[in-house]
Amino acid sequence: MDEKMEIRLVNPTEDGFLQKIDWNKAELEENVRSIVAAYQGLVYTEDTVSDAKNDRAALRKLLNEIEDRRKLVKKKCMEPYEVFESDLKDVTALIKEQISIIDGQVKEYENSVKEEKKARLQDVYTEAIGELAEVLPFERVFEAQYLNVSFKESKAATEIQEKIQRVKSDLAAIDALDSKYKLNAKDVYVRTLDMSQAMAENARLIKFEEQMEADRKRKAEEEERRRVEAEAGAKEAEERRRQEAERIAAERAEREKALAEQQAQEERASESGYNAPVPDKMADVQSEEPAEKPAEKEALPEEKKYKATFYAIGTLQQLKDLQEYMKEHNIQFGKAGK
Numbered sequence: 001m002d003e004k005m006e007i008r009l010v011n012p013t014e015d016g017f018l019q020k021i022d023w024n025k026a027e028l029e030e031n032v033r034s035i036v037a038a039y040q041g042l043v044y045t046e047d048t049v050s051d052a053k054n055d056r057a058a059l060r061k062l063l064n065e066i067e068d069r070r071k072l073v074k075k076k077c078m079e080p081y082e083v084f085e086s087d088l089k090d091v092t093a094l095i096k097e098q099i100s101i102i103d104g105q106v107k108e109y110e111n112s113v114k115e116e117k118k119a120r121l122q123d124v125y126t127e128a129i130g131e132l133a134e135v136l137p138f139e140r141v142f143e144a145q146y147l148n149v150s151f152k153e154s155k156a157a158t159e160i161q162e163k164i165q166r167v168k169s170d171l172a173a174i175d176a177l178d179s180k181y182k183l184n185a186k187d188v189y190v191r192t193l194d195m196s197q198a199m200a201e202n203a204r205l206i207k208f209e210e211q212m213e214a215d216r217k218r219k220a221e222e223e224e225r226r227r228v229e230a231e232a233g234a235k236e237a238e239e240r241r242r243q244e245a246e247r248i249a250a251e252r253a254e255r256e257k258a259l260a261e262q263q264a265q266e267e268r269a270s271e272s273g274y275n276a277p278v279p280d281k282m283a284d285v286q287s288e289e290p291a292e293k294p295a296e297k298e299a300l301p302e303e304k305k306y307k308a309t310f311y312a313i314g315t316l317q318q319l320k321d322l323q324e325y326m327k328e329h330n331i332q333f334g335k336a337g338k
Helices: 025-037 046-132 153-175 182-192 195-272 316-328
Strands: none
Touching: 025 046, 046 153, 153 182, 153 195, 182 195
8 A cells, every 4th residue: 555545643643542541440449349348248137138228229339430430431532533433434435435336347247247157058958948948947947056156157057957857857757657647746746846746746646546446445335235235124024024914814714714614513503403512702793883782571591602703704784784683682792802
């Protein structure tokens, strides 16, 4: 630097700066020690808490007085420097202003160099990208660090070419998958440029389909089981109805047979004038009107009576006529079991 550009101190000279501040350290230290000694070893109790607070306040007051004096001395020492510093900033501002102008020109040049470098790298990209430009735009392979002066352009170009080639290889591998979900996997890859994520998506969808198919089979098997059970239940119900119908038919046939036998027996007895004894059961005749006791007649010698159980099958009128006939002839009748 030219000697005329140096800062020369006039007052004080470099040798005339305050080298040391002399003050009554020994005297002040001795006084402070004596004051502090008066409080050392004191133990305050619940009854002397107020004394402790007063002692603390007295010591804080002493400390503040000393600190205030120190700050005043510092201010006095700094006053000439602060004036010097302010004046010097007026001078350095002139230099900084020119630095800023030059810096702008340097940065403009550096930016133009970076733009040129970026344009050449984009040419490398255009030559290598082929049909993948829409899938893999330049911004996805470019990195800001490529424009640093310390990053060689040849290395940046190589990295761009390698990235493009890797994407082409990965997409070809996805296209070669024997999977209905390879388009889904490709979508994930195009979004992330991560082959592992693409394969994970393909595996996830395959597993999901398998689970859905398992659920479908389980539901179909459950429906088939319920259908078989329903058919079996229907067959069992039909078999019960058939057996019940057969039972009813058999009972009806048995009743009709018994009635025919009884009628034949009665006919034989009527022809011979003799009522053959029959099993001890009352006639089972359904009547819409309660049976009435026959009118009393002249007492006649009581003949031996028999019980007979039979069925009467006819129209309603025929059954009523039969009931009237039995009433007129003093034949007791009622429901079977009574």
